[in-house]
Amino acid sequence: xxxxxxxxxxxxxxxxxxxxxxxxxxxxxxxxxxxxxxxxxxxxxxxxxxxxxxxxxxxxxxxxxxxxxxxxxxxxxxxxxxxxxxxxxxxxxxxxxxxxxxxxxxxxxxxxxxxxxxxxxxxxxxxxxxxxxxxxxxxxxxxxxxxxxxxxxxxxxxxxxxxxxxxxxxxxxxxxxxxxxxxxxxxxxxxxxxxxxxxxxxxxx
Numbered sequence: 391x392x393x394x395x396x397x398x399x400x401x402x403x404x405x406x407x408x409x410x411x412x413x414x415x416x417x418x419x420x421x422x423x424x425x426x427x428x429x430x431x432x433x434x435x436x437x438x439x440x441x442x443x444x445x446x447x448x449x450x451x452x453x454x455x456x457x458x459x460x461x462x463x464x465x466x467x468x469x470x471x472x473x474x475x476x477x478x479x480x481x482x483x484x485x486x487x488x489x490x491x492x493x494x495x496x497x498x499x500x501x502x503x504x505x506x507x508x509x510x511x512x513x514x515x516x517x518x519x520x521x522x523x524x525x526x527x528x529x530x531x532x533x534x535x536x537x538x539x540x541x542x543x544x545x546x547x548x549x550x551x552x553x554x555x556x557x558x559x560x561x562x563x564x565x566x567x568x569x570x571x572x573x574x575x576x577x578x579x580x581x582x583x584x585x586x587x588x589x590x591x592x593x594x595x
Contacts, residue, residue: 408443408582447579465501469494481584544581549574 431441480490525535550570
């Protein structure tokens, strides 16, 4: 009797931060590293596979973070410090979340650059403004445009490079594909850690 084959999707289901694991990947490693991985997984109550994926994801997150503007990194640090002061329940407790939101708002107010608010497009010839003229009329209009794009990216199930409508842009600017992929995987990580389940429509309510 021949060896019985496992049915597609069969076997033990993944549990933990990473689910929907469909692509197999085997790797050899030193025995000492495997032992370290085993101990780290036991310490965090994870499987060794989940621990390995978490550490791999962490390295990608650090790469994305290190490529960002130093001022933005400083702001992210202050926001992280705010969350530490508020407490770890800021994401699950409405009281602490509201306190966190208000504190971040006050923080941004304190960091506001001096000067009057005016569209930066005023310094640009009208014939060159094009699409930007519609979305940068006021800070509120621009905010709504940026928010809509972030929520759309947060709800994507595959990177933009796989959509036909983005193919022409990718051909004209080849390096943008790497940026799209980095954004997609970063958003996927953010959605998982923040337990984001709302759609764009729900988020506007």
